[in-house]
Amino acid sequence: MIMSPYAPVGAPLPAPEPSEAYLKRLSNRRSTPAQTIGAPGPGEDQIARIISVAARTPDHGKLAPWRFVILGAAAKARIAAELEPMAPDPKGVAVLAKLRASPVCVMVVATPVESQKIPQWEQELSAGAVCMNLLHAADALGFGANWITDWYAYEPAATALFGVKAGERIAGFIHLGTPAAPPLERDRPDLSALISRLD
């Protein structure tokens, strides 16, 4: 059972302050390919901390339209074996290596509700933000992480094996553990082509 680690509502929080170390870390974070994430993974207390940071995510309407499922190594191996015969093709079988490799994975499930005020799109965006926050929190604790989906995040018979219910969607599997090798930079978009300005 993970207890709420947050300050009471209305309690003063530290104001933002410049931190070159924080900015440098954000500027250098990289995903670790899931098949290269090994032991050790985060312990129970560290997983709780990672999730508590991840859930501290903007959420229009305070609906908390997401939930977390911690998948240990045994559960991942069991479900991967059940998924194998369901794979659409040999590549679909091969990618199950990504599901098996990590010591632990946090599955983020988007749980949007019918709302007159908050579009489903915004609720799902919040679930995506939760996934990104998981990556940042894992990074801050010194773990490698990868956000993946693959075919079994979309196939209803497959998602049922993870306990996903009608109306829910898998936002991501966030694999957590120790990188086999230090990260290398990947190609990045040309920012000048992506940024414009209206004055």
Ligand SMILES: Cc1cc2nc3c(=O)[nH]c(=O)nc-3n(C[C@H](O)[C@H](O)[C@H](O)COP(=O)(O)O)c2cc1C
């Ligand atoms: C929504 C989403 C789904 C993804 N699905 C997959 C996937 O199915 N398989 C995969 O290998 N990587 C998947 N990725 C991970 C990326 O391919 C890759 O690890 C990441 O973009 C690396 O960027 P970074 O190093 O800047 O974090 C997914 C990422 C996102 C955001």
